[in-house]
Amino acid sequence: MSFGRMHRKEDARFIRGRGTYVDDVRLPGMLHGAVLRSPHAHARIVSVDVSAAEAHPKVRAVITGQTLAGLNLAWMPTLSNDVQAVLATDKVRFQGQEVAFVVAEDRYAARDALELIEVEYEPLDAVVDARTALAPGAPLIRDDLEGKADNHIFDWEAGDRDRTAAIFEEAEVTVAQDMLYPRVHPAPLETCGAVADFDKVTGKLTVWCPTQAPHAHRTLYAMVAGLPEHKIRVISPDIGGGFGGKVGIYPGYVCAIVGSIVTGRPVKWMEDRSENLMSTAFARDYHMRGEVAATRDGRVRAIRVKVLADHGAFNGTAQPTKFPAGFFHVFTGSYDLESAHCEVSGVYTNKAPGGVAYACSFRVTEAVYLVERMMDVLAAELGVDPAELRMRNLLRPDQFPYTSPTGWEYDSGDYPKALRLAMDMAGYDKLRAEQAGKRARGELMGIGVSFFTEAVGAGPRKHMDILGLGMADGAELRVHPTGKAVLRVSCQSQGQGHETTFAQIVGHELGIPADDVEVVHGDTDQTPFGLGTYGSRSTPVSGAAAAIVARKVRDRAKLVAAAMLEASPDDLEWGDGRWSVVGDPSSGRSLAEIALAAHSNLELPEGVEGHLDAVTVYNPPNLTYPFGAYICAVDVDPGTGQVKVRRFVAVDDCGVRINPTIVEGQIHGGLADGIGMALMQVMAFDEDGNHLGASFMDYLLPTSMECPSWELGETVSPSPFHPIGAKGVGESATVGSPAAVVNAVVDALAPYGVRHADMPLTPANVWRTVNGDPFRTDLAIP
Amino acid sequence: MRITVTVNGQPHTRDVEPRLLLVHFLRDELGLTGTHWGCDTSNCGVCTVHLDGVPVKSCTVLAVMADGHEVTTVEGLERDGELDVVQRGFVECHGLQCGFCTPGMLLTARWLLDRRPDPDEAEIREAISGQLCRCTGYENIVRSIRWAAEAQS
Numbered sequence: 001m002s003f004g005r006m007h008r009k010e011d012a013r014f015i016r017g018r019g020t021y022v023d024d025v026r027l028p029g030m031l032h033g034a035v036l037r038s039p040h041a042h043a044r045i046v047s048v049d050v051s052a053a054e055a056h057p058k059v060r061a062v063i064t065g066q067t068l069a070g071l072n073l074a075w076m077p078t079l080s081n082d083v084q085a086v087l088a089t090d091k092v093r094f095q096g097q098e099v100a101f102v103v104a105e106d107r108y109a110a111r112d113a114l115e116l117i118e119v120e121y122e123p124l125d126a127v128v129d130a131r132t133a134l135a136p137g138a139p140l141i142r143d144d145l146e147g148k149a150d151n152h153i154f155d156w157e158a159g160d161r162d163r164t165a166a167i168f169e170e171a172e173v174t175v176a177q178d179m180l181y182p183r184v185h186p187a188p189l190e191t192c193g194a195v196a197d198f199d200k201v202t203g204k205l206t207v208w209c210p211t212q213a214p215h216a217h218r219t220l221y222a223m224v225a226g227l228p229e230h231k232i233r234v235i236s237p238d239i240g241g242g243f244g245g246k247v248g249i250y251p252g253y254v255c256a257i258v259g260s261i262v263t264g265r266p267v268k269w270m271e272d273r274s275e276n277l278m279s280t281a282f283a284r285d286y287h288m289r290g291e292v293a294a295t296r297d298g299r300v301r302a303i304r305v306k307v308l309a310d311h312g313a314f315n316g317t318a319q320p321t322k323f324p325a326g327f328f329h330v331f332t333g334s335y336d337l338e339s340a341h342c343e344v345s346g347v348y349t350n351k352a353p354g355g356v357a358y359a360c361s362f363r364v365t366e367a368v369y370l371v372e373r374m375m376d377v378l379a380a381e382l383g384v385d386p387a388e389l390r391m392r393n394l395l396r397p398d399q400f401p402y403t404s405p406t407g408w409e410y411d412s413g414d415y416p417k418a419l420r421l422a423m424d425m426a427g428y429d430k431l432r433a434e435q436a437g438k439r440a441r442g443e444l445m446g447i448g449v450s451f452f453t454e455a456v457g458a459g460p461r462k463h464m465d466i467l468g469l470g471m472a473d474g475a476e477l478r479v480h481p482t483g484k485a486v487l488r489v490s491c492q493s494q495g496q497g498h499e500t501t502f503a504q505i506v507g508h509e510l511g512i513p514a515d516d517v518e519v520v521h522g523d524t525d526q527t528p529f530g531l532g533t534y535g536s537r538s539t540p541v542s543g544a545a546a547a548i549v550a551r552k553v554r555d556r557a558k559l560v561a562a563a564m565l566e567a568s569p570d571d572l573e574w575g576d577g578r579w580s581v582v583g584d585p586s587s588g589r590s591l592a593e594i595a596l597a598a599h600s601n602l603e604l605p606e607g608v609e610g611h612l613d614a615v616t617v618y619n620p621p622n623l624t625y626p627f628g629a630y631i632c633a634v635d636v637d638p639g640t641g642q643v644k645v646r647r648f649v650a651v652d653d654c655g656v657r658i659n660p661t662i663v664e665g666q667i668h669g670g671l672a673d674g675i676g677m678a679l680m681q682v683m684a685f686d687e688d689g690n691h692l693g694a695s696f697m698d699y700l701l702p703t704s705m706e707c708p709s710w711e712l713g714e715t716v717s718p719s720p721f722h723p724i725g726a727k728g729v730g731e732s733a734t735v736g737s738p739a740a741v742v743n744a745v746v747d748a749l750a751p752y753g754v755r756h757a758d759m760p761l762t763p764a765n766v767w768r769t770v771n772g773d774p775f776r777t778d779l780a781i782p
Numbered sequence: 783m784r785i786t787v788t789v790n791g792q793p794h795t796r797d798v799e800p801r802l803l804l805v806h807f808l809r810d811e812l813g814l815t816g817t818h819w820g821c822d823t824s825n826c827g828v829c830t831v832h833l834d835g836v837p838v839k840s841c842t843v844l845a846v847m848a849d850g851h852e853v854t855t856v857e858g859l860e861r862d863g864e865l866d867v868v869q870r871g872f873v874e875c876h877g878l879q880c881g882f883c884t885p886g887m888l889l890t891a892r893w894l895l896d897r898r899p900d901p902d903e904a905e906i907r908e909a910i911s912g913q914l915c916r917c918t919g920y921e922n923i924v925r926s927i928r929w930a931a932e933a934q935s
Contacts, residue, residue, distance in 0.1 A: 008873070014881030016859075272822055665918060669919050704906075704907040
């Protein structure tokens, strides 16, 4: 009972079209909002004339930056302690920025009225290329910040600079490589939106919105809007994919709330796809230079990295406060190094804000890509097989728990075993032999290896908070008199299947079927406080809370059972879902029997108030560290540059698997992300800051035709830092897979002397790379 | 314009603007919110419904074009309390995660199995290639449709 494969509870509604996503919420008298957005990347606002829009017969309100300024709401805090314009007052700073908000009787009328708003702009030069953002004379983006004279946001470093430099001085071999992890977007199929309903009589604000962090939203609304927090209810209904893009608060949400307050009616706002791609949280945009120092026989000694991080026009990255570059300093990866050092500088550009989104585990994605690309660059330099080079440098099982040169404490693992398993599954030697034969015939085949270590489950309160809110999660468990249970958790699923997995955790701990446990989530009035679902933290943090609160119930049940059995609690043992007197299995009392007794007139022992309900707050003692070994085989058409992913072998270790079917599904999705980012997806800009990937016609996502049939394997290294040994898996494959695909393509192109090419490896980019003329994938600037 | 569209066997008559999209007619006029909307450009396919038995992307069909025609949505797949075999297949093989692409995928799967009761993997992949899924990497959708093919044979 409990752990293992079971059908998802969620599916019953989804296969019938009976999910409730935010756009499915319809309230009596509901109005519809639409956002007017800037066509310019950088321009001064001279005037905004809304009179014609206000005269539209179906329009009920038009809100501008000036309206909001009067309410002190024109700017809102970001998750990185910067501010972001809700509606622009002075300037627009990226194409697609919010300028005005129309509230009308229906969604078509709201859109019509946008056309009636006259905005006069005075265009300014835009900063599009992060590499020129700090150049003298670069246009100043954030003149709203007092005393700000440049586009610099932060400098940050980790590791030991001097020791690393000393190793590089004396190293037998060093290699260096510039690489870009391009700006991409998670593009969940459901865009963002909100339904806001402010009740003037009760003063209660209810906001339906697909947020991955409903409790954080509630607290921030209280801080931003000055509304009392107990009068705010955030309901995060079914979410059509999030992937990190639905963590933050977007201006449209605030506008919907203001629209409801102003009109006295509920207001729905749904963005369209272009709005979603142009204005909501992007990911990556890391310009990196990696260097590796090694011995001639392939022992990696040190890694050094310099990063220029493009954060867009407002610094809105979502990550723990202490870490402006997220967890990027986990870039030493899975290897045993003597020293490491990284420097990261963040800059403003005239692009949408964001940076941490898209299943990246707070920039572990960029870190893994960096180190796994560098391992291949070194392998090429040394003439060593890339799998063999990794095997020589992987951490050994006896080194765990392992403290990395940049201060992470890895929990558990047998890395060589995982890589060997992946190589066996792939038939690595045979693939290499096949490749040799093909090369002799002029055919291009590549094999790419990637070994990743994730850092998830943020996080320990003393190190980790977002805007001052510590990253611990609550859980409440009620056991009804008949022994059926209701678990309330703070996080919210975007498809990960929490209603099933968390029920399995409670079922496992209490010895009852998962079907007897209802999971309540996504409603701040019904659930305890917690920081939400991102960074693969649900199972590591909220899942741990679920296990702990169930154990509290079990402990309480023990005292009640002792009273029922007229025995000392010390004489009871737990087994098969029953408390029984040691040595007398026939005395066993099930949870249902104990629950009924706990609600009855049974005389309870001292210290037991009655009932079995319990609450907890789980503060993780450490992060958890899932890992995996991925091998990808590609064929490249030398005539067109087209890459075909033929095989993809993924061995994942995420500790104990609660529901293996769900775990595998999570991995499948992340592997597709890897193919998308490596081969197709990029948000590029022209020199004026025009977004060149603002629809699915231009921002290409992988379909069933680009994806192979995934081949999965597993090892299991329970985490000692988690009550059930689980590590989290939601982002592992997105983190680990891009490097495997790129390494495979670069391997295929080795006969042309290619050692690196930036993502995405589109046919055009492959063709240009082969011809020694790669282009910058982030810019359409000659 | 006054139109009559038969949806899931039930005729519905409404006065609509000529520009109203079929997806909005289904969702906002009829309250059939199982049909989702995702991209505006016919790329994602979450709005897929059957128009006279053929899958169409209802974000690029005007409601007036469906006047006098038959539409089937995900709500019409279950008959007399019996799930369609493709719905069962998606549950059996974990063919969905967030559920947003699922209605469109189910309708395409139904159409495929009507035409080709025993499709191989390549045929299934081609059939769903006009629809995006961001969660499953397609693997379990393909397996779900194969399961349904075997279960109905």
